[in-house]
Amino acid sequence: MNRPEDQVLVIFGASGDLTKRMLMPSLYELHVRQMLPERFVILGTSRKSMSDEEFRLSIRLMLEELKGEKGLDGEEVDRFLQKVFYQPFDPVGGADELGERVMFLMEENAIPMQVVYYLATPPNSQQAITKYIGRSCLFGVKERGGWHRIVVEKPFGTSLETAKELDKSLLQVFCEQEIYRIDHFLGKETVQNILVLRFANEIFESLWNRNYVDYVEIYALESLGIENRGKYYETAGALRDMVQNHLMQLLAFVAMESPATMEPEVIRDETVKVLRSLRQWKGEDIPRNVVRAQYVAGESKGQPVVGYLQEKDVAPNSDMETYVALKVFIDNWRWSHVPFYIYTGKRLKDKRSGVVIHFKSTPHKLFQGQCEGSSCNQLIIRMTPDEGVMLKFGLKMPGGGFTVKQVGMDFLYASLCNNYLPGAYERLLLDAMQGDSMLYTRDDALEASWKFIDPIVNYWREHPGEHLRTYAAGSEGPDLSDVWDVAPPVSKEDKNVCWL
Ligand SMILES: NC(=O)C1=CN([C@@H]2O[C@H](COP(=O)(O)OP(=O)(O)OC[C@H]3O[C@@H](n4cnc5c(N)ncnc54)[C@H](OP(=O)(O)O)[C@@H]3O)[C@@H](O)[C@H]2O)C=CC1
Numbered sequence: 133m134n135r136p137e138d139q140v141l142v143i144f145g146a147s148g149d150l151t152k153r154m155l156m157p158s159l160y161e162l163h164v165r166q167m168l169p170e171r172f173v174i175l176g177t178s179r180k181s182m183s184d185e186e187f188r189l190s191i192r193l194m195l196e197e198l199k200g201e202k203g204l205d206g207e208e209v210d211r212f213l214q215k216v217f218y219q220p221f222d223p224v225g226g227a228d229e230l231g232e233r234v235m236f237l238m239e240e241n242a243i244p245m246q247v248v249y250y251l252a253t254p255p256n257s258q259q260a261i262t263k264y265i266g267r268s269c270l271f272g273v274k275e276r277g278g279w280h281r282i283v284v285e286k287p288f289g290t291s292l293e294t295a296k297e298l299d300k301s302l303l304q305v306f307c308e309q310e311i312y313r314i315d316h317f318l319g320k321e322t323v324q325n326i327l328v329l330r331f332a333n334e335i336f337e338s339l340w341n342r343n344y345v346d347y348v349e350i351y352a353l354e355s356l357g358i359e360n361r362g363k364y365y366e367t368a369g370a371l372r373d374m375v376q377n378h379l380m381q382l383l384a385f386v387a388m389e390s391p392a393t394m395e396p397e398v399i400r401d402e403t404v405k406v407l408r409s410l411r412q413w414k415g416e417d418i419p420r421n422v423v424r425a426q427y428v429a430g431e432s433k434g435q436p437v438v439g440y441l442q443e444k445d446v447a448p449n450s451d452m453e454t455y456v457a458l459k460v461f462i463d464n465w466r467w468s469h470v471p472f473y474i475y476t477g478k479r480l481k482d483k484r485s486g487v488v489i490h491f492k493s494t495p496h497k498l499f500q501g502q503c504e505g506s507s508c509n510q511l512i513i514r515m516t517p518d519e520g521v522m523l524k525f526g527l528k529m530p531g532g533g534f535t536v537k538q539v540g541m542d543f544l545y546a547s548l549c550n551n552y553l554p555g556a557y558e559r560l561l562l563d564a565m566q567g568d569s570m571l572y573t574r575d576d577a578l579e580a581s582w583k584f585i586d587p588i589v590n591y592w593r594e595h596p597g598e599h600l601r602t603y604a605a606g607s608e609g610p611d612l613s614d615v616w617d618v619a620p621p622v623s624k625e626d627k628n629v630c631w632l
């Protein structure tokens with residue numbers, strides 16, 4: 133793959149958690165793999181006062197913490213840090229020092245006017261920063277034959293209305309093609325592989341429809357709690373933190389029609405069609421098809437942990453959901469009447485995420501014990517842990533008679549011995565630097581997704597605390613047996629089992 137063109141990457145929110153834990157380590161990996169532009173500058177900025185050297189030291193320490201001092205090549209880190217600079221700056225009321233520094237670094241490093249702005253800052257600062265960029269950083273970039281792009285971190289609003297407001301302010305400075313709304317789930321190798329699994333293999337794609345699929349499960353379960361993000365989580369909850377963005381995009385990859393080409397806009401057109409076909413739940417459909425729950429005190433990894441209401445920055449009577457399960461229908465030709473079940477939650481037993489396609493049972497059951505009353509066939513796309521793909525089918529138990537048991541063929545990414553599996557942010561940063569927006573969310577997808585989410589949030593707001601279930605921290609989640617027949621995914625080891 134070619135390196136991106138020479139450019140400057142300006143990171144707003146450079147003193148924050150995302151920059152330290154995700155962006156800088158990913159940029160370092162890209163540097164080690166020689167995937168960064170030949171001439172390249174990373175300029176970090178936030179309101180915090182820091183020198184270039186202090187910023188570099190904070191990154192060095194973070195890399196050491198993540199990789200262990202021994203896992204790092206000190207000289208390589210030095211070479212990487214030579215590309216890194218820092219400029220303290222307040223977008224509200226600051227003078228032009230940031231814009232001037234960008235210009236200076238470009239000239240000093242003979243980099244043309246090619247800039248990616250990355251907004252790793254809280255949502256309430258995004259409009260001010262965008263305005264500042266429009267006012268001070270653009271320097272007639274187009275007239276000089278250059279380009280600029282902006283990468284925006286989630287959350288993209290808290291409702292359709294606020295998402296549109298954010299878009300409006302971005303569109304005053306950038307055009308849609310220059311706006312990259314990041315969804316790190318799409319940067320995951322397993323998620324991208326859904327497209328290849330489906331569209332490079334006739335054996336799967338020809339069965340991928342209402343005639344053969346009974347139902348689909350999509351899940352992202354976490355053992356972590358809300359950490360120190362109480363303030364943010366109180367405005368989001370599981371539905372807006374995970375479903376509105378990551379799981380909707382994942383659903384779209386699972387359900388979309390085959391694209392005519394792999395052009396970014398063609399793929400994005402197909403994902404939008406899925407989101408527009410979602411049956412929108414309204415009124416009393418909502419409690420029947422969307423379950424919300426909150427964790428109470430329990431155990432995580434053998435240690436006692438508090439319930440959500442006792443977490444820092446959480447209102448003592450909050451009814452914010454930390455778990456949500458949805459039954460969703462895609463009203464189109466391919467998926468008519470096929471339920472898609474979506475599950476996500478915090479403080480569950482394990483961290484597990486993936487997609488399971490449950491195929492229909494055979495029309496006639498010939499054999500004894502045939503997969504214990506359900507279909508023998510599932511295709512499991514595992515994102516975490518043990519990234520891989522497993523196909524399950526029925527097989528005869530050795531010996532007399534014809535008793536059927538379910539077995540599985542498993543592919544593990546770990547078995548690709550010589551292939552490096554890039555982290556999600558590595559892939560997405562590289563794509564933004566190269567101007568490839570395929571794995572970024574377009575405005576119409578965002579709008580379609582909010583149109584599905586908004587009525588649910590509004591219903592909950594109008595019915596405070598109603599139908600809110602609880603589950604113990606460290607458990608499998610709330611009991612859903614009274615809502616639908618399908619059992620939610622539970623933690624069981626599917627890998628390396630003794631099948632028969
Ligand atoms: N951390 C994570 O794992 C993830 C984070 N995100 C998103 O990324 C964004 C940043 O998150 P995170 O790094 O965790 O947050 P932090 O609170 O750790 O960092 C926020 C950063 O933004 C800067 N900042 C805050 N307010 C302003 C302002 N008004 N103007 C300019 N800079 C400002 C802060 O520095 P200073 O106060 O000095 O200006 C700091 O550098 C959020 O939108 C979050 O939702 C998304 C996915 C995962």
Ligand SMILES: O=C1O[C@H](COP(=O)(O)O)[C@@H](O)[C@H](O)[C@H]1O
Pocket residue numbers: 316352354373374485
């Ligand atoms: O965006 C978010 O994602 C993480 C889960 O991401 P993963 O890659 O670790 O599966 C989630 O913990 C967080 O609440 C959410 O904001």
